[in-house]
Amino acid sequence: MNERIELTKDYTISRVLNGCWQLSEGHSLQAGLDFKDVMHAFHMLAEQGFTTFDGADIYTGVEEFIGTFITELKAGHGVSADDIQIHTKYVPDINYLSQVDYASTERIIDRSLKRLNRDTLDLVQFHWWDYDVPGCVETAGSLLRLKEKGKIRNIGVTNFDTVHLKELVDAGIPVVSMQAQYSLFDRRPERRLLDYCRTNDIKLLCYGTLSGGFLAERWIGAAAAEPETRSQVKYLQIIEDTLGWDGYQDLLRLLAGIAEKYKVSISNVASKYILCQDGVAGAIIGIRNSRHVQSNARIFGFDLADDEIGRIRDFLQEYPAPDGEPFELERTVGSKYRSIMHMNINEKEQS
DSSP, X not given: OOOEEEEETTEEEESEEEEOGGGSTTOBSSSOOOHHHHHHHHHHHHHTTOOEEEOOTTSTTHHXXXXXXXXXXXXXXXXXGGGOEEEEEEOOOGGGGGGOOHHHHHHHHHHHHHHHTOSSBSEEEEOOSOTTSSOHHHHHHHHHHHHHTTSBSOEEEESOXXXXXXXXXXXXXXXXXXXXXXXXXXXXXXXXXXXXXXXXXXXXXXXXXXXXXXXXXXXXXXXXXXXXXXHHHHHHHHHHHTTHHHHHHHHHHHHHHHHHHHTOOHHHHHHHHHHTSTTEEEEEEEOSSSTTHHHHHGGGGOOOOHHHHHHHHHHHTTSOOOSSSTTHHHHSTTOTTGGXXXXXXXXXXXX
């Protein structure tokens, strides 16, 4: 069973969240997904207590797919739809930021409500592509108005750096969560963000924990990798800038030794390590098929010993983390990290 955590006083979520980014149109660089099997996976996860699903307005087709799942639950197929938590995002296109106002924000939130077959959105996670374009704090204020109107239950953010997260908090926006990339390869949140979130009771929800699938047994001894998804393109860049391929192989062997002791997988150990970090509320693990559902359940069947956590931490500290704050490289014009970002997804609806 999945552990749960209180995100706010009256709202609990699964500590392992079902990530739906990989279901988005355009994520895979190869053949399409078996969505019938994905739907089967959703039902399996919910029945095992993995009831929190993470999507976004910019994940093409994902909100509609989750909405179909909710429709099936409302029809009596599986657990109660009321026992499911759905997290989405509000990510205005970069080319549209200067035109964002309350009315346009409400339109996108209403669209998410319709797609997801919900009366209220459990958590809306806000992102602003370019801090040099005015309106970030004001748009967060629009989300607060929609919360007061009953359309949003909780407000979170995604891919903010510490300085701009603080601007929202100082402006009175009740930010309950921060979604950031955090993994054994990408430890940027440890510089400032984790401390700030702990101090201000903002729960960290981590994505990229399994690094696009690179934290797995299949890569031990591999001489190279051909990326299969956009996530793997990104994580190959991060491996190159941090551990390098040889260091990556050493890390896999270290994790494999620990995994063997507990009869679990490398991915289980990698997830558990991130969940052990003070201030981390949950890890978002992508769902592409039903084959890995049982693997997720094993994350909570063991505990890492202090010396094992220490061995992993000591190993990682021998290598650099990517530069800067979380998502700083992804925002930097000319950066290879920015080159794979799709920043204009909602263009038709927002124009």
